[in-house]
Amino acid sequence: MNYWLMKSEPSVYSIWDLQREGQTLWDGVRNYQARNYLKAMQPGDRAFFYHSNADPPGIAGLMEILETQVVDPSQFDAASPYYDPKSGCADPRWYTVRVQFVAVLGRFLSLPELRATFTPEELEVVRRGSRLSVMPVSQTVAERVLALTTVSSQPL
DNA sequence: GCCAACGTTGGC
DNA sequence: GCCAACGTTGGC
Numbered sequence: 001m002n003y004w005l006m007k008s009e010p011s012v013y014s015i016w017d018l019q020r021e022g023q024t025l026w027d028g029v030r031n032y033q034a035r036n037y038l039k040a041m042q043p044g045d046r047a048f049f050y051h052s053n054a055d056p057p058g059i060a061g062l063m064e065i066l067e068t069q070v071v072d073p074s075q076f077d078a079a080s081p082y083y084d085p086k087s088g089c090a091d092p093r094w095y096t097v098r099v100q101f102v103a104v105l106g107r108f109l110s111l112p113e114l115r116a117t118f119t120p121e122e123l124e125v126v127r128r129g130s131r132l133s134v135m136p137v138s139q140t141v142a143e144r145v146l147a148l149t150t151v152s153s154q155p156l
Numbered sequence: 157g158c159c160a161a162c163g164t165t166g167g168c
Numbered sequence: 169g170c171c172a173a174c175g176t177t178g179g180c
Contacts, residue, residue, distance in 0.1 A: 007177095007178090009178085033163095052178060057178075128161080
């Protein structure tokens with residue numbers, strides 16, 4: 001089981017939106033490295049839900065990867081802001097995952113706090129200028145992150 | 157709202 | 169394949 005960190009702007013889609021909906025398709029990722037990480041995910045993996053462009057930015061929740069290797073349908077939708085006219089149905093360019101809500105953290109972990117706790121080598125999101133929206137998190141760092149907050153256990 | 161950092165595009 | 173121009177991300 002691997003851990004990941006996935007960013008979303010809460011004004012667009014927040015951890016509370018996921019809590020209400022239970023699960024969602026993580027569509028709209030249009031960066032090749034982030035897509036490669038999405039492709040590497042396996043069902044049962046866990047991911048931290050990171051609120052970007054928030055006040056303060058930071059880790060807000062936890063989710064589980066439900067379904068992988070999903071073709072992102074928004075790339076074919078001309079009305080979508082994520083439409084990619086260069087992607088064809090025969091050879092889709094963008095893949096994503098379906099995620100399941102697990103928990104809202106009992107205490108959010110702000111970016112300043114993460115910076116104070118982890119080096120850029122340990123946790124890529126604290127790196128200056130880090131723009132990747134999906135990134136891996138090592139088991140040890142994930143456990144240290146979880147130890148900093150409270151996560152009410154929710155049956156899935 | 158600003159702007160630094162970064163990714164992508166396209167001319168050559 | 170280089171690189172300047174441009175667009176986007178995201179912290180502050």
